[in-house]
Amino acid sequence: xxxxxxxxxxxxxxxxxxxxxxxxxxxxxxxxxxxxxxxxxxxxxxxxxxxxxxxxxxxxxxxxxxxxxxxxxxxxxxxxxxxxxxxxxxxxxxxxxxxxxxxxxxxxxxxxxxxxxxxxxxxxxxxxxxxxxxxxxxxxxxxxxxxxxxxx
Numbered sequence: 001x002x003x004x005x006x007x008x009x010x011x012x013x014x015x016x017x018x019x020x021x022x023x024x025x026x027x028x029x030x031x032x033x034x035x036x037x038x039x040x041x042x043x044x045x046x047x048x049x050x051x052x053x054x055x056x057x058x059x060x061x062x063x064x065x066x067x068x069x070x071x072x073x074x075x076x077x078x079x080x081x082x083x084x085x086x087x088x089x090x091x092x093x094x095x096x097x098x099x100x101x102x103x104x105x106x107x108x109x110x111x112x113x114x115x116x117x118x119x120x121x122x123x124x125x126x127x128x129x130x131x132x133x134x135x136x137x138x139x140x141x142x143x144x145x146x147x148x149x150x151x152x
């Protein structure tokens with residue numbers, strides 16, 4: 001009986017901690033989705049990205065009411081919203097393959113879309129062969145490598 005009670009308490013504690021740790025991301029996604037629905041006529045959500053470099057951006061990848069696949073990039077501060085059609089640039093998968101070809105990362109840890117110098121970019125964060133954190137910014141428009149930081 002004591003063992004069962006201990007297991008229940010530990011499981012409940014783990015759930016509470018997990019909920020508190022993931023709450024900011026859930027809240028950001030919910031708020032970004034509402035804005036995307038209102039201003040970009042978003043109908044469905046496929047992915048959510050949280051980009052944090054010079055500024056923080058939340059990006060919703062989905063489909064609008066006209067059945068167009070779009071990215072809705074929302075600035076955390078100021079709420080500026082940019083909408084990009086999938087066919088006007090490269091996908092996160094393509095950006096990933098560009099980084100893999102260029103740097104042969106040991107492990108890609110994150111892919112996120114945001115804005116850098118007022119242009120849409122894919123940020124790819126990864127571990128290199130020395131297990132050091134690195135990141136690349138890849139242009140959404142043409143797939144060119146805009147910035148690389150190695151061995152952080």
